[in-house]
Amino acid sequence: MRKSLNTPAATPRLLRFAPLLLAVVPWIATAAQAPSAEALAQLDGFALGLQAAGQFSGTVLIASGNDVVFEKAYGVRDEQQETPLQVTDRFNLASAGKMFTSVAILQQIAAGRLSLDSKVGEVLKDYPNRPFANEVSVRQLLTHSAGAGDIDELFGAEHDADRARLRSLEEMVALHAGRAPEFAPGSAQKYGNFGYLVLGRMLEVLSGQDFESYIRQHVLQPAGMQQTGFVDCDDPAADLARAYVDVDGKRVRNCATQPGRGLPAGGEVGSARDMFRFVQTLNAGKLLPPALFEQATRTQREFMGLGFFATGYGKDVPARDFRWGHGGSTDGVCTDVRHYPATGETVIVLSNKDAPACFAVSGLLHAQWKQP
Numbered sequence: 001m002r003k004s005l006n007t008p009a010a011t012p013r014l015l016r017f018a019p020l021l022l023a024v025v026p027w028i029a030t031a032a033q034a035p036s037a038e039a040l041a042q043l044d045g046f047a048l049g050l051q052a053a054g055q056f057s058g059t060v061l062i063a064s065g066n067d068v069v070f071e072k073a074y075g076v077r078d079e080q081q082e083t084p085l086q087v088t089d090r091f092n093l094a095s096a097g098k099m100f101t102s103v104a105i106l107q108q109i110a111a112g113r114l115s116l117d118s119k120v121g122e123v124l125k126d127y128p129n130r131p132f133a134n135e136v137s138v139r140q141l142l143t144h145s146a147g148a149g150d151i152d153e154l155f156g157a158e159h160d161a162d163r164a165r166l167r168s169l170e171e172m173v174a175l176h177a178g179r180a181p182e183f184a185p186g187s188a189q190k191y192g193n194f195g196y197l198v199l200g201r202m203l204e205v206l207s208g209q210d211f212e213s214y215i216r217q218h219v220l221q222p223a224g225m226q227q228t229g230f231v232d233c234d235d236p237a238a239d240l241a242r243a244y245v246d247v248d249g250k251r252v253r254n255c256a257t258q259p260g261r262g263l264p265a266g267g268e269v270g271s272a273r274d275m276f277r278f279v280q281t282l283n284a285g286k287l288l289p290p291a292l293f294e295q296a297t298r299t300q301r302e303f304m305g306l307g308f309f310a311t312g313y314g315k316d317v318p319a320r321d322f323r324w325g326h327g328g329s330t331d332g333v334c335t336d337v338r339h340y341p342a343t344g345e346t347v348i349v350l351s352n353k354d355a356p357a358c359f360a361v362s363g364l365l366h367a368q369w370k371q372p
Helices: 037-052 094-110 130-135 138-142 157-165 169-176 194-207 211-220 272-283 290-296 357-369
Strands: 058-064 067-074 076-078 244-247 250-253 309-311 323-330 333-340 345-351
Touching: 037 058, 037 067, 037 357, 058 272, 058 357, 067 272, 094 138, 094 194, 094 211, 094 272, 094 290, 094 323, 094 333, 138 194, 169 194, 194 211, 272 333, 272 345, 323 357, 333 357, 345 357
Parallel strands: none
Antiparallel strands: 058 067, 058 345, 244 250, 309 323, 323 333, 333 345
């Protein structure tokens, strides 16, 4: 969600306190060939070094095709209790949850209720800014090229009162529905969160269901994602990874600076295994028609497909480097979900520590694999 999330154009630097990589261990692979034990051991050592430096806490899952070949938890579930994390624990997914919204909107397109070129105003007929509503398309919202802006009122300790009063998605959209776009729709691209609230509200109108119910019934349940969903930030469940942030010189739970539950822009909770199930179900064509899914996960503009990060694809770029997925970061949270179709590798890193450590972990193995 907030903090400019990990747009793939910005590759995270090697962290200052991370252990030095002694040698590059190439993962010379064909499709769905597992990485070597040596490469996985190096990844493990890298993550352990970040953990020891206090920069990383989370779970890492590596899959080759449909087989999980590496799965490990690092660090603690709650830094104030020092409870060790388990691989089954659930994390705030940050903007990785945008993929659920994207799938739901694409399902409306597959059902003929919507098209990529449908305008906001065709669905949200009472949207106050009519020029915006009549010009902005679903495609532009999915690719962050609508100029829709962000939702700062839902983040930060100073906006606690705003979060308390804005309870429904309709109210959240209404907050900024009258403002002008940051740029002429379609003329530029800027990552933001408000456009996904608009998509979520459009989904509610089209489906006749509230956003959470639709996502549970049509995305999570078909994928068998029993550990993923919408959970209050202060829920006491023992398997929830807790994230912390500094506010006025004190270390507090990030509930003080975040929306209380997941939104169309992200923030659902889930486990690494569930996110792998999501990847598998998409690849199997069980959530979207294969042709539409292929279109959605191909680069449409800059780093974006249709609601998925889709990077490393184009002229003179080896097919093995192309990946789709989504990552994100917010206060005390860092997530990254990547799938490389040419090699069959899936990399999932969920962390209850600030960025950028999780991105360094998620990018390490493929960076080694693609060496000559």
